[in-house]
Amino acid sequence: MKKLFILGKEDRPSLPAIVCSWLLVCIFIVVFFWISLHAIQTTFDFSFIADFHIRLLKGFGMTLLLSLASFIVSLFLGVISAAGQGSRLLPIRCLCTLYVTFIRGTPLIMQIYLFFYIIGTAWGIENRFLAGVLILSIFEGAYITEILRGSLLSIDAAQLEAARAVGFTHAQTIRWVILPQLIARTLPALTGQLASIIKDSSLLSMIAVIEITQTIREITATNFRLFEGYFFLGILYLCLTLPVTLASKVLERRFRYEN
Amino acid sequence: MKIEFQQLSRQFEDGRIVLDSINFSDEIRTLAIIGPSGGGKSTLLRILGGLLLPTSGEVFVNGSPIPQNEEQLQRYRKEIGFVFQQGGLFRHMTALENIQIPLVQVHHYSERSAKERALELLERFGLKEDSHKRPFQLSGGQQQRVAIARAIAARPRFLLLDEPTSALDPEYTTEVLDIVNELKNEGMELIIVTHEMGFARHACEKAAFLCQGRLMEYGDSHTLFTHPQTPQLEQFLGRLLEWNI
Structure with missing residues (x-):
C-alpha cells in the first residue's frame, strides 16, 4: 500500500501507482467542489448548452479562428522583431527592444483598451475581429520574439564553424544547419505559446469580440447560470x-537531441 | 604537400597575440603540432583550414596563397577535411546524413552515390549499425569516427585534425588514433594537433613545437622528441613524462 503512493529516491512510478494517484486526486477535487456547491446550496443545470x-x-469557432490567426500574425511579428533586435540600424534595434519591453511589462487588458479605443479609433479599425487579431498578435509577438531570439543566440558557434569547414555557403548553412536547429529548439515553446x-x-471579450468567453457572458447574463456557464467555459478551453x-510535449521529446 | 608560412601572425580582438611572426617552409606528409595549451596550435590549424584569417603574413599551400575573400575560401575549404576536437557533427543529423548531405550539397554527388559513399565509410569504421543514430546517441569515440568519415568522404587534398582525441576516454582515444594511422598508411596527408605524444612521435614523420605563439622547434618527430633543442620543449616533454608508467 505504501509503495502505491510513496516513491523511493531512485524509483520510477509504476502504472498502477500512477492510476491510483490520479484517481485519488480526482476524487478529492470532485468531493471538494461537491461539498462547496452543497454549502452554497447550488445544483448544476447544464440544459442551456442544448438551448x-x-x-x-x-x-x-470564433475563439479557434482568433487564436490561429493571431498565432500566424504573431509569429510573423516575432520573426521581424527578433531580426530587428539584431539589426545594424540602431533605431530599428531600439524600436524592437522598446516593443518587447513595453508589451511584456504591461498587462494585456491595458493594451486592449489602449490599442482599441485610442489607436484603433484614430486609424479607423472598426472591425472587432481584425482589431482583436491585431491586438493579440502584437501582445504574443513580443513573447515569440523572446523565444526566437533566445534560440538564435543559443545556436552553438561550433556548429556554424563545422558548417564552414564542410564547405557550406552562407545560404546552405542557414538551410541545413541554422533553420533545422532553430525549428527544433523553438517548436515546443511556440506550441506552448x-x-x-x-x-x-x-480577454478580447472586453471589446465585445463574440468569442466563447463573450458568448458565455451574454448567455449567463440572461439565464443567471453563472457557475455552470464558467465551468463549461473552462472545459471548452x-x-x-x-x-x-x-x-508541445511530443515535440519536446521528438527534438530531445536539442536538450 | 608544401606548406609555407611567411611572417604569419594572429592577434585576438583583446590584443592578445596568439601567433607571433611564424616563418616556415617544408614538404609535409604527416605533421604533428604539439605544445602547451594556449600556445596557438588550434589557431594555426584553423588558419590552414581557411576558417580563420591571419592578422598579417601569408600562408601558401603547394605554392598557392590561402585566399582572403569568403567566396574563394569556401572553394578552398571544400578541398580540405577538418576534424574538430568535439561538437563538430551536426547535432540534428544522423551519422549518415552528416556525411551524405555535405556530399550532395557541397560536392554535388547524386543522393544515391553520396549514400553509398557514406555507408561504405561508416561500414569501414565499424559504424554501419549506427548510421541512423544522432550524435547524442553515439559515444565520443564513435562521434569522432563519424567526423573523420565525413572529413575524408569527398577525398580531400589533406586532412586537418584539431585535438581529435582530447575529449575522449583512453579506450576511445586508441580507436580514433588507429583510424588516423590507417589513413596515413594509405597515403593521406595530414596535420594533427595533439596531446598524444606517442602518436606524434611514432605515427607522424614531422613534428612542430608551438609555444607562446612562436614556432620553437620543428623537425623529424623522432629527433624532436629525443633531442629537444630549446629549454621550453625540454620542460614540456619533462612535464609530460612525469606521470608516465
Whole structure:
C-alpha cells in the first residue's frame, strides 16, 4: 500500500501507482467542489448548452479562428522583431527592444483598451475581429520574439564553424544547419505559446469580440447560470489547450537531441 | 604537400597575440603540432583550414596563397577535411546524413552515390549499425569516427585534425588514433594537433613545437622528441613524462 503512493529516491512510478494517484486526486477535487456547491446550496443545470448550442458553437469557432490567426500574425511579428533586435540600424534595434519591453511589462487588458479605443479609433479599425487579431498578435509577438531570439543566440558557434569547414555557403548553412536547429529548439515553446494565445483570447471579450468567453457572458447574463456557464467555459478551453500542450510535449521529446 | 608560412601572425580582438611572426617552409606528409595549451596550435590549424584569417603574413599551400575573400575560401575549404576536437557533427543529423548531405550539397554527388559513399565509410569504421543514430546517441569515440568519415568522404587534398582525441576516454582515444594511422598508411596527408605524444612521435614523420605563439622547434618527430633543442620543449616533454608508467 505504501509503495502505491510513496516513491523511493531512485524509483520510477509504476502504472498502477500512477492510476491510483490520479484517481485519488480526482476524487478529492470532485468531493471538494461537491461539498462547496452543497454549502452554497447550488445544483448544476447544464440544459442551456442544448438551448444555446448554435451560439456556443459559433463562439467556440470564433475563439479557434482568433487564436490561429493571431498565432500566424504573431509569429510573423516575432520573426521581424527578433531580426530587428539584431539589426545594424540602431533605431530599428531600439524600436524592437522598446516593443518587447513595453508589451511584456504591461498587462494585456491595458493594451486592449489602449490599442482599441485610442489607436484603433484614430486609424479607423472598426472591425472587432481584425482589431482583436491585431491586438493579440502584437501582445504574443513580443513573447515569440523572446523565444526566437533566445534560440538564435543559443545556436552553438561550433556548429556554424563545422558548417564552414564542410564547405557550406552562407545560404546552405542557414538551410541545413541554422533553420533545422532553430525549428527544433523553438517548436515546443511556440506550441506552448499557442496555448497561451487561446487562453489570452478570452480577454478580447472586453471589446465585445463574440468569442466563447463573450458568448458565455451574454448567455449567463440572461439565464443567471453563472457557475455552470464558467465551468463549461473552462472545459471548452481545456479541450483546446490540452491537445496543444500535449503536442508541445511530443515535440519536446521528438527534438530531445536539442536538450 | 608544401606548406609555407611567411611572417604569419594572429592577434585576438583583446590584443592578445596568439601567433607571433611564424616563418616556415617544408614538404609535409604527416605533421604533428604539439605544445602547451594556449600556445596557438588550434589557431594555426584553423588558419590552414581557411576558417580563420591571419592578422598579417601569408600562408601558401603547394605554392598557392590561402585566399582572403569568403567566396574563394569556401572553394578552398571544400578541398580540405577538418576534424574538430568535439561538437563538430551536426547535432540534428544522423551519422549518415552528416556525411551524405555535405556530399550532395557541397560536392554535388547524386543522393544515391553520396549514400553509398557514406555507408561504405561508416561500414569501414565499424559504424554501419549506427548510421541512423544522432550524435547524442553515439559515444565520443564513435562521434569522432563519424567526423573523420565525413572529413575524408569527398577525398580531400589533406586532412586537418584539431585535438581529435582530447575529449575522449583512453579506450576511445586508441580507436580514433588507429583510424588516423590507417589513413596515413594509405597515403593521406595530414596535420594533427595533439596531446598524444606517442602518436606524434611514432605515427607522424614531422613534428612542430608551438609555444607562446612562436614556432620553437620543428623537425623529424623522432629527433624532436629525443633531442629537444630549446629549454621550453625540454620542460614540456619533462612535464609530460612525469606521470608516465
